[in-house]
């Protein structure tokens with residue numbers, strides 16, 4: 131069989147018009163020169179929120195995904211190598227560990243990448259993303275009590291001052307020590323509390339605890355709409371009026 135040979139290096143190859151008849155290696159060399167050399171090992175900086183695990187590379191914060199890392203590594207390569215007009219470029223990464231708790235602890239994401247031109251591998255290598263811990267804007271708003279999804283209005287039905295004092299003490303203890311919301315915010319009122327929960331998921335947790343400790347609970351629900359602190363979204367706030 132007479133195979134087609136690359137006119138530059140003489141290697142047997144397929145004739146691919148897009149590669150101007152060259153083999154892949156020679157095509158890459160003529161188009162990219164030596165610019166792919168030295169990027170077998172990539173180091174990138176980023177930030178990680180130690181509370182929610184969101185990751186940021188340039189201002190926006192996202193939860194970890196393969197896609198997020200692929201986009202960042204492709205961006206890194208495009209900044210250094212002229213990949214324009216080569217053809218269909220794609221990237222694939224494999225993360226060594228995608229457990230976000232490990233990543234928060236080690237402040238590092240590691241893995242392998244493969245840069246492809248159509249089905250051909252242009253470059254393979256390893257990457258390390260060094261992460262600095264920084265609390266993300268969403269967690270900052272929650273910590274400041276500016277972002278909440280649920281307000282529980284607790285009002286106490288009592289006959290004596292002693293009863294009021296005891297009920298208030300118990301409710302405070304329940305909310306502060308047993309509800310897992312790290313951003314719970316309690317406003318103490320004369321005959322109860324306004325409790326702000328950062329996430330609706332904590333509502334049922336709190337209700338369960340209250341009904342364990344109190345009988346005769348009356349609950350009224352309604353909801354309101356509110357803009358998020360960054361004014362980008364409108365969210366529904368749950369209100370629960372609870373009489374104990």
Ligand SMILES: [Zn+2]
Pocket residue numbers: 136137138139140141152153154155156157
């Ligand atoms: Zn060649």
Ligand SMILES: [Zn+2]
Pocket residue numbers: 179180181182183184265266267268269270
């Ligand atoms: Zn966060």
